[in-house]
Amino acid sequence: MSQQTPAPATRPTRRKVELDPRLAAYKGVWVFVEHERGVAHQVSFELLGEGRKLADALGVELAGVVMGAPGEATRRFCAEAFHYGADLCYLVEDPILADYRNEAYTRGLTDLVNAFQPEILLLGATTLGRDLAGSVATTLQTGLTADCTELNIDPENRSLAATRPTFGGSLLCTIQTLNYRPQMATVRPRVMTLPEPDTDRSGRIVEHPLGLVETDIVTKVLEFIPDQNRDQAQLAYADIIVAGGRGLKRPENFQLIWDLARVLGAEVGASRPVTQAGWVSADRQVGQTGKTVRPKLYIAAGISGAVQHRVGMEASDVIIAINEDPAAPIFDFATYGIVGNAMQILPALTEAFRQHLATARKAG
């Protein structure tokens, strides 16, 4: 991604593909399957869905890449990868890979890439994914595009065209890695749609040794401390979210958001200004610099709907906006809007949902 501001919209740079024949021979779309404590990260499956489309467009195979300690878990991840569309899985098993460590995983993945030469490599833009992708791209001296919102194949040259927001989200740019392989890209969780798994589907596993010994790896994991705090936001995968913004005026009013969320069993989100002001923890921020969400229902109270927030939630199925200002941009793209005082509307909504659920419970 260009660190310098790219040229204005009227002057796109189109360069010729001068791909070294050796690199032109790189084939295949790979998705790195991330996992933690025995569970594969959903973003990997979302990427397999995208990867499947790319592989079909190119007429090549889709592969999952599973790295981890030997055991049933890694085999299970391969099986899941097949369910979500992979034709094959590269499997690197070694006790050294039990916990994520940058050095071990970087060496393992770059070794794999050099051995089997994919033209495209995708990773989730998680803390692990970003850590790993940057190291791998630099080792391989290739291009890496981060936080993509769209991936396509350029029909003219069979290159990956990765689209991502720029200029604070007000514009989009499409980036290509024309002359280097593999073309690498990361995608944030919940940006791509999770495909329907086909549990009948299967594929072949290609095993590859790690080729390292523990003494090669300098970093040691002394301990893993799981998150105690049950308040940890599980925003990214929530199906119903209630979010509050500065229009709530005072931190005490944010309680109304919590109240509605409790009745709905929903997750709580927030706009950037209120997380910065400390009304809620920063991991509840929805938006360009926060989390991307795509719930079935997103209720936004006191949120203006500026671009930075919008890009984080506009993929929601249904958006309900409550704002005092009829000219608030959120009304431009919400499904339903109520122009009014959130401090009065929210309690009314909470009560309305409570009654509806009570009735439904009685009936059911």
Add this chain to the structure above:
Amino acid sequence: MHSVVCLKQVPDSSQIRVHPVTNTIMRQGVPAIINPYDLYALEAALALKDRYGGRVTALCMGPPQAEAALRKALSFGADEAILVTDRAFAGSDTLATSFALASAIRQIQRDMPVDIVFTGKQTIDGDTAQVGPGIAKRLDLQLLTYVAKIDDIDLDRREIVVQRRAEGGVQLLMTRLPALVTVLEGINEMRFADLDDMFRAARYPLKVWNREQAGIEDVAKIGLKGSPTVVAKVFAPQAKRERAELIETHSGAPGDLAATLLAKLFTRFPHVQAQVQRQAL
């Protein structure tokens, strides 16, 4: 102990205003600031200096006006400030940037060995988080990303222990120096620069290096030439949605509005109704 802190000057996206009538984003005239994430890195380096002694060098690759960012770093307590600036860097993507910064750090290491390189978690303009890992790879530094806390440094044994944020928990990692640490936001609070610090910063003869002075000989590795990624086009996003249907009732009472909203919502979107009932029950 010698730390190098990599800073980037970026447009202040919080000052990007939205026009009150047209709601378009206005970026002209937006001032440049130090990437806010880098300030946490700088404070972390300064805190280490307080604890273990040593020096902090602030490093920035950017246009000439990035000097302001370095002076700010000096005002907070950095001992040295180096601006690497050259037209040849224009159009650099993250690979080319990490190449240039790594070269500059190698030059710095000639005068005084570097124990830790600090960077912020990411930038607010590119937000790829790629340059830190890139520098680590090139300089063969142990990479520690998303560090929430530096628990301990043993300079004799050349060991560092950190808490690293991972999915679902915190890793307690130990590795050997030299290392590159990318720092999480919010883990510390920037110290205050008093008048003396401001005067010192304003007067300090900071170093300005062009690419040669930064030790870069191979121009094919910097700027546009050294950037595998190229921007094919820039365009405005298409409006994906229609304007909201506004709920209005005769009375305008909140209770009525809520009831009307629910009725419309559940009629038109039964799957949302199903989800609500599923979750709450």
Add this chain to the structure above:
Amino acid sequence: MSEKFDVIVVGAGPAGNAAAFTLASGGMKVLQIERGESPGSKNVQGAILYSDALEKIIPDFRDDAPLERHIIEQRMWVLSDDAYVGSTYRSAAFDQPPYNRYTIIRAQFDKWFSGKVQEAGALLICETTVSGLAMDGERVAGVHTDRGGTVYADLVILADGVNSLLANRAGFHPELKPRDVALAVKEIHFLPEPTIESRFNVQPDQGVVIEMAGNITQGMVGTGFLYTNRESLTIGVGCLLSDFKTRGVAPYRMLEDMKKHPSIAPLIDGGEMKEYCAHLIPEGGYKAVPQVYGDGWLLVGDAAMLVNSVHREGSNLAMTSGRLAAETALELAGAGKAMTARNLAAYRTRLENSFVLKDLKKYQRLPQVFDHNHQFFTDYPELLNGAAHTLLTVDGVDKKTKEKQVRKSFVRRRSPFGLMGDAFKLWRAFE
């Protein structure tokens, strides 16, 4: 800490920079304190640079100052709802270097000017707010800042703008009256250079200034303007704050309506709006100028309310006042004299002898006249446009009848006494 300077300049806008540059060039130890992140970051201006004022400070500024277009044409329009009556002055003489006026972009220009100030040897610190004046009895001995500590100097020059809280808190001048300031809003629209040049009938580097009055201020006292920059247009409007308060019209709304005027819309058509901002401008004129000197202090620029709103001149008065303040200080220092009120009175004298106060004096009645005579912004624009329309439309009515119609319209609207009164008031105001 107590490092001592010869002079402390509070503010890095045109007035502050002019003072700091002149002082530093004269060999004095100068500290300049700016509260924004960088010079000019808190400054807003319609962006006309008056060469004369700057030439007297930096004679060769044209070498490297960021200048947009030099102005060769001035248009003055009086607008009604859908028409305007105006006059244009365009001159080949304005196209002869050295050019007299330029359009500039403030953010870039202030940065350049500040660079010069630092080159001249002044020490500049930003993001620092002067929280108060350090007093030694009645004498100003230095400043307190929000970074702790006090800095001492023989002289403090306050160049901190229209809202000079410092001057107000120190009792140097009373709180701003809404009648004495205007609130102006402006936008910058990007247009390709060739488009600007063909629309405004200019060559590359040449520029046009349009000053407007009339219906665009919706009955309030104020003016509008449109300037051509290199590849953008600056369009704006400003009215007395007191009028905004009584009418309750939002300033940006007013600008939106103005942009829709049939004579204005085509000029900005197709432009991409890139910047929007608002600022207060001193409008009180001569009568609102406060005490500008005292024991150990001087006021310059907007802080001293030195703006000629009639001719929309502000930055040249600011720069000139900054220079004159600096020259006063240099003279005193050179002669080994103290910075007492008595000695610093020479600054006021310099101002009186220069166009700065001479012009303000000339127009001193105008602010009051306009404030109490809104008809100049409502009736007259309509009457003038109506008259022009009547006289210029060829529709078979004979000219004598037309003239009678025009006369009648004026008389009906303003009454014979009203007309005479208006003429007298205007004559007195401009005299």
